[in-house]
Amino acid sequence: MIEITGALCLIVLGYIIGSIRIVEQGDQAIVQRLGQYKRILNPGLNFVIPLLDTVLVETIREQLLDIEPQRAFTKDNVPIEVDAIVSWQILDLRKAYYAVEDLEESLKQIVISTLRNEVGQLTLEESFSSASKINQALLRQLDKSTANWGVKVIRVEVQEFMISQALRDSLEKERAARSEKQAELTRTEGTVKSIQQLSAALEGQNADVLRYLVAKDYVDANRELGKSENSKIVFLDPRALNEAVTDLMGHTGVIDARNRGNIDGDIDT
Known part of the structure; x- marks a missing residue:
């Protein structure tokens, strides 16, 4: 017992x-x-x-979902890689367990799909400056998609946009070319201003001196331009150069007339 x-x-x-x-x-x-x-x-x-x-x-604690770099194409068809971190939390365990097969994997796939879609609506330049906009769009879409899953997406942060080294080098060359072009435009503006000043200073003197100075500056500028890796060969008709100089001088005709008057006066004397 x-x-x-x-x-x-x-x-x-x-x-x-x-x-x-x-x-x-x-x-x-x-x-x-x-x-x-x-x-x-x-x-x-x-x-x-x-x-x-x-x-x-x-x-039911807040959890982090780290999205590894994903390949996407911008609106201007530039391939980039972008990664993100999603913070989420289970609010209704019953829904989270029974409403979706694999909660974390499903959440990850929605993030990737939405991320690619948002990047595809922006140009490359806009993508680098619109991380906050992409974060908000991702958050809205995830809230909508997970409404019946019993979870809450708290925040989404796009961490980094990455481009290939070849594309990075190409963009650097393009940026350098734009800088060089701007410098050339600045030099050209300086040349025009110098011509106008010389035109005023040489009024009453032989205009051939001015033409010589302009032609010399033109040749020097083309020699410098030819040294650039991004330069192109351009041939300019000398007569067109002469006409351009005449337009810039403004008063060349007046100068020539005065010079001829002075010469005639010397002959009469």
Whole structure:
């Protein structure tokens, strides 16, 4: 009799111990009885039916989903790689467990798809300056897509836009070419201003001197331009150069007339 009583006590003690489930703070648990959803266990001491109940513990803390660099194409068809970090949290464990097959993987695929779509609506230059806009668009889309999943996307942060080294070198060359072109335009503007000043200073003198100075500056400028890797060979008709100089001088005709008058006066004398 004592042996039977002891055995029963051990069975009861084992049953009690087996029925105890302690859920830690920050977690929740789903109880399934014979494969069917039964209830949610909150943090603390809980009791279940051994052998019949299955307990599935999940965190309800905020979680981070790190999206590895993804290849995307901008509106101007430039390939770039972009990565992001998504912060999310389970609000309804029952929905999160039963509404979607693989919650984290599904969330990841939506982020990647939305990220590529948003980048595709922007040019390369806009992409680098629109990270905040992309973050907001991702957050809106994820909230909409995960509304029935029992989760909340808290924030989305696009970390970095990356382009290939070949494209980076090409952009650097293009930027250098633009800088050089701007410098050439600045020099040209300086030349025009100098011509106007010389025209005023040489009024009443031989205009051939001015033409010589302009032609010399033209030749020097073309020699410098020819040294550039981005230069192109351009041939200019000397007569067109002469006409351009005449237009810039403005008063060349007047100067020539005065010079001819002075020469005639010397001959008469």
